[in-house]
Amino acid sequence: IGNLHQIGELPHQSLWRLSKKYGPVMLLKLGRVPTVIVSSSETARQALKIHDLRCCSRPGLAGSKELSYNYLDIAFSPFDDYWKQIRKLSVQELFSAKQVHSIQPIKDEEVKKLIDSISQSASLKTPVNLNKTTLALTVSVVCRTAFGVSFEGTVLNSDRFNNLVREALEMLGSFSASDFIPYVGWIIDRFSGLQARREKSGRDLDVFYEQMFDLHKERKKDGSEDFVDLLLKLEKEEAVLGNHKLTRNHIKAILMNVLLAGIDTSAITMTWAMTELARNPRVMKKVQSEIRNQIGSKSVISLDDTEQLHYLKMVIKET
Structure with missing residues (x-):
């Protein structure tokens, strides 16, 4: 082991804890798999930037293989011409x-719905599940x-979808x-039930x-x-990306990402940002003061307004 x-x-x-004892670069044996662990910003820069081409492909794991239709997505596909083209397309x-600018009206509309929902809960004095919201x-x-x-008002807008996402991530x-x-x-995975869960998660995502x-x-x-629309059109045209002719499974794998x-x-x-602000009243007060000073009496904050909220941006980056 x-x-x-x-x-x-x-x-x-x-x-x-192991890095504190053995240093920023360690070689571990995870079962039969030799694994190099880097634990400092400098070693991470060496691996991910300077020697990026040697380290950019992710290892093939059972979970990612099942949910990405045998590594047809962006995140788990090996570094090759196919990966370059689907990444460029995305x-x-x-x-x-x-x-990003073109979808701003969508974000504004959905945020307004969120604020209205929270305001209604506040007026009724009912608790808000921030994570779910x-x-x-x-x-x-x-x-x-x-x-x-x-998907609002459809079979896809339910706790079932949220559970589907959570299970897939797990x-x-x-x-x-x-x-x-x-x-x-594989025998251990089968007897532990993990293999069955993994296959069910893949089937449920496919149905979705x-x-x-x-x-x-x-x-x-x-x-x-x-x-x-673009992906379906490329499928219909039998477009070739790298060495792959685009199929429905390729589209599903990309959408999984x-x-x-x-x-x-x-x-x-967002959940952790709000949690940390609640745990740090001093920081919360500073964020609130910045917003009130910069926005003034405006009832709605626009995207342009956020460019002036430098401290809030730092809070988000820190999160």
């Missing part, structure tokens, strides 16, 4: 400055941005014995994608093209 017994339930804390269609916000923004339609981050102990690890495609086709009214990475990380960041 190598050093597996030294990892514990919180790997980041266990590795931090940057141009989702993350460019022009695209921020998750709902990011789901709405990401889905409207990427898919061009709102499967991506779970410890799988088959990843570290060849030949017999198909429902989303149907809803997208049903609700699409105007002629504007969104990210899903948009859903899981875009939704959960944003929701968690």
Whole structure:
């Protein structure tokens, strides 16, 4: 088992403690897998920037293989021409400055709904589940941005979808014995139930994608093209990206990244930012003072206003 017994339930804390004893670069044996751990900003810069081409491909793990349709997505695909092209496509269609600016009305509308909901809860003196609220916000923004339609009032807008995202993220981050102990690890995964959970998560996501495609086709009214339209058009044209002819599974794998990475990380960041502010009244007061001084009597904060909120930006970056 190598050093597996030294990892514990919180790997980041266990590795931090080991780095304090053995230094910023360690070689561990996780089962049969030799693993290099870097634990300082300088060593991380060496690995991820200076020697990026040698370190940029992620290891093939059971969870990511199942949910990415055998590594057809952006996050887990090996570094090759296919990865370069799908990354370029995603940057141009989702993350460019022009695209970010174009979706601002969507974000403004969804944030207003969130504020109205919180105000109503405050007037009724009912508690607000911040994690659930921020998750709902990011789901709405990401889905409207990427898919061009709102899932509100459909079978896709429910706790089932939130549970689907949570389970998929857990499967991506779970410890799988088959990843570290060849030949017999799969037996452990099967008897522990992990393999069945992983396969079910993959099937549930696949069903969701198909429902989303149907809803997208049903609700699409105007002629504007969104990210899903572009991918479906490329599939219909039998476009070739790298050495891959784009199929429905490629589209689903790419959308997995948009859903899981875009939704959960944003929701968690907002939740932790609010949690840390509540734990630090001095910082909370400073943020509130900056907003009141810069915004004044305006009832709504615009994107342009946030450019003046330097301290708030630092709070978000620190989170």
